[in-house]
Amino acid sequence: MTQSVDPRARAAEVAGRLTGPGGPFEMVVEDVLGTPIPVIRHRARALSEILANSVALGEREYLVTADRRITYAEHAAAVGALARALRDRHGIGKGDRVGILAANTPEWVMTFWAAQCLGAIAVGYNAWWVPREIAFGIAHTTPSVLIADAERAARLAELDLDVPVLTMESDLPALIAESGGGELPRTPVDEDDPAIILYTSGTSGRPKGAVHSQRNLLAVIDYHRFNDALAAAFRGEDDDGAPKGRRFLLTSPLFHIASLHNLVIPRMVTGDTAIIHQGGFDADRVLSLIERERVTNWGAMPTMASRLLAADLSRYDLSCLAAFSLNSAPSSHALQERLRQRLPVTRTVLATSYGMTECSTAATLAAPAELAAFPDTVGRPVIGVALEIRDEAGEPVCDGVEGEIWVRSPYVMLGYWQDEAATAAAITPDRWLRTGDIGVMEQGRLRLSGRRSDLILRGGENVYPTEVEQCLEEHPAVRECAVVGIPDADLGQRVAALVVVDDAAAVSAEDLTEFARARLAYYKVPVRWRITTTALTRNATGKVVRTGVADALATDAPTG
Known part of the structure; x- marks a missing residue:
């Protein structure tokens, strides 16, 4: 008789074997900034070590765009040349900031790695910033050099900046050509030295620069290596760390941890390829890219997945996809189910996670089976x-x-x-x-x-916008929505909703009120609605920018 195996017990047993004494990911407790923290015993100690080892990957493709293909060997040579140029021509050394202001390009990645060669701190500025925001960021982190693409360099023209600006289209290729040949520079660093600063994508107020250390990024690499080893162990195999030929689609900005920390950087160890989508998100362009480049892995923002489902998927061969996750913002059960219905691979591989810029990577991960059983979870x-x-x-x-x-x-x-x-x-x-x-x-x-900052306090009851938003998104006419609190003299706040639909005539506030009342406690049901066909404004991580939503809704007459 066949005995059933508890998946959780099996996972614990496999993880224990990998992380226990003598395991490839053996965990030990060490002092980290004055606190005992579990860390992996056998680990790299500097990102420059990771870069140097990547040379052995030779002619494997590291970075691919619509018109460029860059191997690991070519990448390492270009990074070495750029690092030497930054050191010799601009005096960049340990602790100096190297600013990056650009859309997704291979030069963005090269600049990051060049900074690591020199012990410098890369600063990923938000490429969507306007000149005033750019001026704030540069004054805040005072880079010794700023590397920008042509579009962002043009925005700098109206600013009085006391920092050299190098363009990715002309200055960097010239520097790389002039400084080619020679060993990769290596500057000694400590594990807890800063490696990069990324600005938080707060929906209000000035952004803050989250400082990530060498240790942070090296730990993220090992997290991804561990996941590979765990998956192999479940298949009854040993993961020898050899490249697996995977092709990861990069659709989020490189100044966000989803693309830089959790896609581009770990590939340097796993030997896989990063396929960089450039330009604004267009579902058909992305689907064509998946088909042409035989993309195997994609971590998408929920809003991207939603737009993907609006396209005609039958026009594309998506059989290459083997892994798909929803990241960077909450996803509703309704969206998950639409994905499983329209994109068959997601029925067995759809995963999600919870993390934030300050965490460098996911804090929790929901595996496909658990997400299917508990659609509101973000995992363990x-x-x-x-x-x-x-x-x-x-x-x-x-x-x-x-x-x-x-x-x-x-x-x-x-x-x-x-x-x-x-x-x-x-x-x-x-x-x-x-x-x-x-x-x-x-x-x-x-x-x-x-x-906590979005919490609506209505007459002593807590209302969490995420819960109400996910309920409303189950309505077939609702494409997306934002729920906020509006002032109320009696209750403190009441619930209001900005709802985006394809056809404003297809649904009314009364329809939505009735729908919500059948699914939510009375105090959670919005009493004020605005129905629009204009998409919500989102920041670089896909989160809704709530600034102004409450003000707009506060001026509307109650409709609930």
């Missing part, structure tokens, strides 16, 4: 992550009780650049990151409720 803590739900006093709460999500791991950022107050508010002395997100742990699985 990943290797090396301690995660707790705590109350307003900072005390852990019981299973099933809502509270703030706290995370501690080797992935957590050093802090915010030149902002001690913000760092102290976010990271405790014993290195717990207070995420500001609200969630619940249920039998080891995390479920998100929303952001």
